[in-house]
Amino acid sequence: MTVLCLLETEASGGAIDASMRALGVGAALASSGGEELGAAWFGPEDAVDSEALAAAGVNRAWAIASPRLSGYAPVAWARALSGLAAGAKGPVSEGGLASASGAVSAGGPVSAVVAAATDHGNEVLAHLASISGLPMAANCVSAERSGPGECRLVRQRWAGSLLEDAVLEARLALLTVAADAVDAQAAGVANGSAGVSVERYEPELADDDLLVSAAESAERRTGVSLASARVVVGGGRGVGGPDGFAVLEELAGLLGGVVGVSRVVTSEGWRPHRQQVGQTGTKITPELYLACGISGAIQHMAGCQGAKTIVAINTDAGAPIVTKADYAIIGDLHEVIPALVAALRDRQR
Amino acid sequence: VEICVCVKRVPMVGGAITVTPDGLDVDVTMSGFTVSPHEECAVEEAVQITERLGGTVTVLTLGPPEAADQVRDMLALGAHKGVLLQTDGAEWGPIATAAAIADVVGADGSGRGNGGYELLLFGNESADTGGYQVPVRVTHLLGLPCVTGIKRLEIVDGAGESQRRLVAGREYRGTEEVFDVALPAVVSVKEGINLPRYPSLPGRLRAKRAAIETIEPVFAAEGLRKERLRVPAGSGKRAQVLGSGAEAVPALVGLLDELGILS
Numbered sequence: 001m002t003v004l005c006l007l008e009t010e011a012s013g014g015a016i017d018a019s020m021r022a023l024g025v026g027a028a029l030a031s032s033g034g035e036e037l038g039a040a041w042f043g044p045e046d047a048v049d050s051e052a053l054a055a056a057g058v059n060r061a062w063a064i065a066s067p068r069l070s071g072y073a074p075v076a077w078a079r080a081l082s083g084l085a086a087g088a089k090g091p092v093s094e095g096g097l098a099s100a101s102g103a104v105s106a107g108g109p110v111s112a113v114v115a116a117a118t119d120h121g122n123e124v125l126a127h128l129a130s131i132s133g134l135p136m137a138a139n140c141v142s143a144e145r146s147g148p149g150e151c152r153l154v155r156q157r158w159a160g161s162l163l164e165d166a167v168l169e170a171r172l173a174l175l176t177v178a179a180d181a182v183d184a185q186a187a188g189v190a191n192g193s194a195g196v197s198v199e200r201y202e203p204e205l206a207d208d209d210l211l212v213s214a215a216e217s218a219e220r221r222t223g224v225s226l227a228s229a230r231v232v233v234g235g236g237r238g239v240g241g242p243d244g245f246a247v248l249e250e251l252a253g254l255l256g257g258v259v260g261v262s263r264v265v266t267s268e269g270w271r272p273h274r275q276q277v278g279q280t281g282t283k284i285t286p287e288l289y290l291a292c293g294i295s296g297a298i299q300h301m302a303g304c305q306g307a308k309t310i311v312a313i314n315t316d317a318g319a320p321i322v323t324k325a326d327y328a329i330i331g332d333l334h335e336v337i338p339a340l341v342a343a344l345r346d347r348q349r
Numbered sequence: 350v351e352i353c354v355c356v357k358r359v360p361m362v363g364g365a366i367t368v369t370p371d372g373l374d375v376d377v378t379m380s381g382f383t384v385s386p387h388e389e390c391a392v393e394e395a396v397q398i399t400e401r402l403g404g405t406v407t408v409l410t411l412g413p414p415e416a417a418d419q420v421r422d423m424l425a426l427g428a429h430k431g432v433l434l435q436t437d438g439a440e441w442g443p444i445a446t447a448a449a450i451a452d453v454v455g456a457d458g459s460g461r462g463n464g465g466y467e468l469l470l471f472g473n474e475s476a477d478t479g480g481y482q483v484p485v486r487v488t489h490l491l492g493l494p495c496v497t498g499i500k501r502l503e504i505v506d507g508a509g510e511s512q513r514r515l516v517a518g519r520e521y522r523g524t525e526e527v528f529d530v531a532l533p534a535v536v537s538v539k540e541g542i543n544l545p546r547y548p549s550l551p552g553r554l555r556a557k558r559a560a561i562e563t564i565e566p567v568f569a570a571e572g573l574r575k576e577r578l579r580v581p582a583g584s585g586k587r588a589q590v591l592g593s594g595a596e597a598v599p600a601l602v603g604l605l606d607e608l609g610i611l612s
Contacts, residue, residue: 016522072526074495074497117481119497119498119519119521120521122474122481122482122497123481123485123497123498125482126481126482126485126486126497127485127489129482129485129486130482130485130486130488130489130490131489134572135442135443135444135571135572135573136443136480136482136573137573138474138479138480138481138482139479139481156479157477157478157479157578158362158366158476158477158479159476159479160581161362161366161580161581162366162368162375162578162579162580162581163578163579163580163581164575164576164577164578165575165576165577165578165579166573166574166575166576167573167574167576168572168573168574169572169573169574170572176481211494211530212494212495212496212528212530213528214521214526214527214528215526215527215528215529216521216524216525216526216527217518217524217525217526217527225523230610231610255605255610255611263386266541266544267544267545269544273540273541273544274541276540276541279386279476280386280387280476280539280540280541281540281541287608287609287610288605288608288610295364296364297362297363297364298362298363298364298365298366299362299476308608309608310588311591311601311604312588317590319364320363320364320365322587322588323586323587323588324586324588325588326588326589327588327589327590327591327601327604328588328589328590328591329590329591329592329593329594329597329601330590330592330593330594331592331593331594331595331597332594335594335595336594336595336597336598336601339595339598340598340601340602343598343599343602344602344611347602347611
């Protein structure tokens with residue numbers, strides 16, 4: 001049996017970080033059941049480095065391509081994975097487990113399909129689940145085989161503010177992985193070989209599978225993105241209004257970071273939604289998150305729990321953020337932030 | 350444009366989330382209820398579309414009798430009709446939920462068709478269970494195209510009214526993916542697509558009086574079974590206080606230095 005991981009690829013080559021983290025969860029699932037680890041992506045055979053796959057414990061890999069498929073098409077991707085899962089052959093490694101026991105079950109040799117819980121991963125697996133009439137578990141943080149057709153898993157609820165221990169009963173387990181909650185280093189044990197041979201897989205696609213296809217707009221946002229910023233200066237209700245953000249922008253500029261805001265700030269229309277940190281906004285993973293005038297509702301914390309260090313500035317020592325941050329300053333951000341800006345400017349001189 | 354928006358009643362959770370002693374549910378004894386934020390935006394989007402192009406907005410939810418409150422909240426925002434798929438309050442999985450929705454919006458009960466709706470709107474994922482799949486499952490049951498995670502939605506005329514299309518955009522890794530599909534279609538949206546309005550007083554009064562159609566769907570268990578809910582370890586630590594007010598700034602600068610932020 002094989003645990004098959006869908007890898008999303010960078011335009012510049014290689015698998016995206018979220019996919020490599022999902023691969024780690026897939027590797028743990030595979031090893032818990034004594035199964036092989038497979039990887040598949042859409043694009044040319046050389047889109048993902050075969051040595052990196054071997055180092056992550058991948059035994060077999062497939063590059064899925066079709067002349068009918070030029071970009072992202074969710075139903076077509078699901079159809080292709082469905083075909084690959086049903087038809088993928090046993091492992092090619094010499095004396096491999098499955099070939100030795102001839103274990104190619106009637107349900108197909110793939111026991112699970114795992115993807116990162118990105119917009120693409122969740123969407124494709126939901127289509128695959130619908131096509132196959134199977135359950136799907138989104139936003140998992142771990143999974144292990146507990147029996148034939150059964151996995152035990154832990155998944156996020158409330159964007160990670162709550163964890164659910166669950167059992168998934170399905171001939172083909174369909175999982176997406178909350179990549180920001182799992183370690184990049186948790187990836188599998190190297191399979192001991194220098195590389196993985198990549199096979200080409202050409203899916204059979206119907207016209208209907210291609211009805212929904214993405215065109216990418218030429219516009220590419222420039223500048224530091226909130227999701228990948230090294231420093232985020234957060235502003236909440238305590239900022240007081242749209243005019244209060246200039247000093248936060250100034251501070252963010254001095255720290256080489258960007259401004260993020262809480263939900264109340266965007267629902268009041270003070271700042272655009274693309275600056276929102278939280279469950280329904282952007283999840284951030286900076287070295288430092290400086291949360292100013294933010295109370296710390298769980299929906300906000302779900303978006304910033306990936307920060308290495310959280311410093312809260314709040315007038316209320318009893319605010320939830322003070323129990324969730326690493327450091328706190330009890331005080332008015334309208335005094336603290338200008339003083340901090342002045343101190344940093346002094347240092348620069 | 351005839352639009353059906355599906356919403357979910359979820360607890361209004363603030364600073365902390367706690368689990369009932371049996372570990373099976375979120376403790377809601379102290380909380381109010383709301384709909385998932387993405388869905389509030391879906392309702393706003395639907396209302397804006399009908400304000401522009403005419404038509405009606407139906408709000409549908411699956412939940413306990415009290416979920417009628419959330420339907421009324423959405424009627425107060427400008428939706429026209431309400432439907433409650435009434436349950437006994439047990440948690441429904443995504444497969445059964447999608448089947449119950451498809452049964453109701455499907456035109457002829459065969460499970461295919463769109464019940465006269467040109468657009469079925471959902472939130473991208475529910476705030477509580479976060480399953481990311483009900484809209485997609487409904488799509489397959491009804492044989493309609495589906496786009497998810499949408500933050501920009503435009504309805505454009507084709508050659509005739511029956512050939513209206515939608516152009517929908519979503520963010521993907523620093524760029525925008527654009528989809529162009531024919532209506533009828535299923536769309537799930539994300540918060541940020543619009544800024545939902547506050548309910549008006551006349552809206553509240555109209556919502557209070559509105560009749561809500563109630564249907565009792567049949568529950569079915571499915572393959573993903575919840576065993577226990579728990580709050581992640583590490584919650585509830587206490588921050589180290591660096592000081593009060595502007596006097597704490599030197600300590601903060603020292604910390605930033607220590608963290609390597611200033612280098």
